[in-house]
Amino acid sequence: MDRDVVETVSLRWLRRLVIAVFLVITVFPFYYMLVLSVRPIERLLLDPGALVVGFGELTVATYAEVLKATDDGGQGFLTFIRNSGLVAVAATVLTLLVAIPGAYAVARLRFFGRRQVDFLFLAVYLFPSIVIAIPLFVVFTRAGLRGSLFGLVLVYISQTLPVSVYMLKNYFETIPVSLEESAAIDGAGRLGIIRRVSLPLAMPSIMAVALYDFMIAWNEFLFALLFLVDKPNRWTVSLGLSLLADGVEVPKTVLMAGSVVLTLPIVILFFASERLLTEGLTSGAEKG
Amino acid sequence: MTTTAPGPGRSPTRERPAPPRRRPLTLRRRESRAGLALVAPTLLVTIAVIGIPIVWTVVLAFQRVRLATLRKTGLFGEFTMDNIDRVLHTPGFAETLWVTLIYSIGGTVGSILLGLVAALVVRRPFRGRTLVRASMLLPYVAPVVAVTFVWQVMLDPQLGIVNAWGQRLLGWDAPVPFLTQESTALATVIVFEAWRYFPFAFLFLLARLQAVPGELEEAARVDGATPTQRFRHILLPQLLPVIALLGVLRFIMTFNKFDDVYLLTGGAAGTEVVSVRVYEFLTARTDIGAAAAQAVVLAVVLIVFVLIYLRFFGRRVS
Numbered sequence: 003m004d005r006d007v008v009e010t011v012s013l014r015w016l017r018r019l020v021i022a023v024f025l026v027i028t029v030f031p032f033y034y035m036l037v038l039s040v041r042p043i044e045r046l047l048l049d050p051g052a053l054v055v056g057f058g059e060l061t062v063a064t065y066a067e068v069l070k071a072t073d074d075g076g077q078g079f080l081t082f083i084r085n086s087g088l089v090a091v092a093a094t095v096l097t098l099l100v101a102i103p104g105a106y107a108v109a110r111l112r113f114f115g116r117r118q119v120d121f122l123f124l125a126v127y128l129f130p131s132i133v134i135a136i137p138l139f140v141v142f143t144r145a146g147l148r149g150s151l152f153g154l155v156l157v158y159i160s161q162t163l164p165v166s167v168y169m170l171k172n173y174f175e176t177i178p179v180s181l182e183e184s185a186a187i188d189g190a191g192r193l194g195i196i197r198r199v200s201l202p203l204a205m206p207s208i209m210a211v212a213l214y215d216f217m218i219a220w221n222e223f224l225f226a227l228l229f230l231v232d233k234p235n236r237w238t239v240s241l242g243l244s245l246l247a248d249g250v251e252v253p254k255t256v257l258m259a260g261s262v263v264l265t266l267p268i269v270i271l272f273f274a275s276e277r278l279l280t281e282g283l284t285s286g287a288e289k290g
Numbered sequence: 291m292t293t294t295a296p297g298p299g300r301s302p303t304r305e306r307p308a309p310p311r312r313r314p315l316t317l318r319r320r321e322s323r324a325g326l327a328l329v330a331p332t333l334l335v336t337i338a339v340i341g342i343p344i345v346w347t348v349v350l351a352f353q354r355v356r357l358a359t360l361r362k363t364g365l366f367g368e369f370t371m372d373n374i375d376r377v378l379h380t381p382g383f384a385e386t387l388w389v390t391l392i393y394s395i396g397g398t399v400g401s402i403l404l405g406l407v408a409a410l411v412v413r414r415p416f417r418g419r420t421l422v423r424a425s426m427l428l429p430y431v432a433p434v435v436a437v438t439f440v441w442q443v444m445l446d447p448q449l450g451i452v453n454a455w456g457q458r459l460l461g462w463d464a465p466v467p468f469l470t471q472e473s474t475a476l477a478t479v480i481v482f483e484a485w486r487y488f489p490f491a492f493l494f495l496l497a498r499l500q501a502v503p504g505e506l507e508e509a510a511r512v513d514g515a516t517p518t519q520r521f522r523h524i525l526l527p528q529l530l531p532v533i534a535l536l537g538v539l540r541f542i543m544t545f546n547k548f549d550d551v552y553l554l555t556g557g558a559a560g561t562e563v564v565s566v567r568v569y570e571f572l573t574a575r576t577d578i579g580a581a582a583a584q585a586v587v588l589a590v591v592l593i594v595f596v597l598i599y600l601r602f603f604g605r606r607v608s
Binding site for chain 1: 321326328332342347407423427433434436439440443451453455458517543548549553565568592
C-alpha cells in the first residue's frame, strides 16, 4: 500500500482516539467533582474507585452543609456567592466603562504617544500580579481598605483592564474605517460615530470581553486571599472554599460540593456563550 | 415673562459666521485631541492601579519596611540594599529560581504541544465538534480553586481515584503521594499546568489553522504529499509564528503564576516558585521590604528571559 493511504487511514483512526482522550481528560475531572459531591464520605472511603453514584447512596446533604449560613451550622456559601457576584459584576462594569473609550482611541485615532500607550497596555497585561499585590497590600492596609469589597473591586480592575483593552482594541481594528467615514460624511461627530456605528458593531466583542472579565473576577484567588482573609463575611467563593480546606477536618465530599457551587455559574455562563467567547478571545490571533 | 428675548447669536446681523480668530482645527488635529481625550481615563486608571504600584514595589524593595512599622514609614524613607542582599542570600533562593524556570518551561512546552494536537484533531468538521471544542476549554475557564481541589482529591493516596485504579489495574504496590513527595510533585504540577492552559494554545492555534487557505493543502495533496508531509511542510510553517508568540506569552504567565502551585502543594516538596516565596515573605514573615525585593528580582529575571527569547525568535513574534 502506498504511504498516503496508510497515513490517511491510520491518522483517521488516531484522530478519533485522540479526540476521545481529550474529551476524557478535560471532562472527567468535572464529572468526578460532581460524582463525589453527591456521595456520602463513608461510601467514598470504602470504594474510592467508583465512577457512578450507587442507587440509594445519592445525597445532597453536602450541598446543604456548604450553602447553609454559619449560624445554622453550615459554611455560609450563599453569602460568598453574593460577595463574588457583586465584586465580579462591579469590576466588569467599571472595567468596560474605562476600557471601551481607551481601546477605541488606540485602535482608531492617531494621537501623540499612541504607540507608547499601546505598548504600555500590553506590558502591564504581562506584568506579574504579585508585583502589583505588594504595594496595594501596603496602601490598603494604611487606608483601611483591606477587608472591603470595594477595595477588591479596584484591585480586580487592575487584573481585567489591560486584557480588556487589548481584546477590544483588536476588535475595533477589524471594523472597516469606511463605515465610520460614511457616518462622518453624513455629519456625525466623533462621539456620534462611536455610539451609532462602532459600539453596535463591536457589541458581540464587548459581550465576550464582559464575560471574560466576569470570569477573571469570579475565579480570582490571590487578591481575595491577601485582602479579605480576616473578614469571613466578606469572603468570595474561591477564598471561602480554599479556607474551608485548611480548617477543621471537612469531608472531601463537602469540599467537592463547594467546588461545584464555585464552578457551576462559570460553566453555565461559558456554555451559553461559547461561540461568542472563543471568537472574542482570538479576534487578534490571526495577526500572530 | 413668557417669551424669551432672542439671544445675541440669533440676531440677523450676526447670522454670518464671525471670521475665525484662529484657523479651525484640521481634521487630523481634531482626531488627535479626541484620541487623547478618550484614552486619558483608561490611561489614568491603568497608571493608578498598575503603574504606580509597580514603581512603588521597586521603591519598597530598597526600604526597610515591615507590616508592624508600616504606619511610620514614608514613601521616601531611608534607602538600603539590605532587602536585595537578604533575598539573594536567604537559603533556597537559587533553588526557587531554578524550580520556577523548570516549571515555566515545562508548563509552556506541555500546554503548547497539547494545544497543537487538540487543534489538529478538531480542525475539520465532525458531528459534535462544537461540543468537543467547548469541552476542551473547560480547564481554562473553570475556577482555579475548584480544579486544584479536584486534582488534589483525584491524586489523594487514600481516597483518590488515580491511586485506586493504579493499584487495581496497573498493579502499583503502594499509593503514590503525587503532590507531597519530592520525586513527583514538580512533575505533577507541570502536568497540571499543561492541562489547565492547553486550551489557551488550542484557541490561538485553531484560529490560525482555520485561516490557512485550503488551496495550499490541496495543491500539496495533488503533488502527492502525504498527511504528515502536508503538516510538516504546509501547516507547521504557517503555525510557527503563533507558536513562537504563544511560547513567550505562556512563559511569562507561567513564570508569574501563583495560584496553581500555592493551591496544589503550598510550595512544599520542591515546588516553591518565586511568586509563592514572595507571598511567604509578605504574609508569614510580614517582611514587606524583602517581599518587594523578591518580586523585583522576579520581574528582572523575567524581563531578561523575555529579552533573550525575543533576540532569538523576535522576527517571528513580531
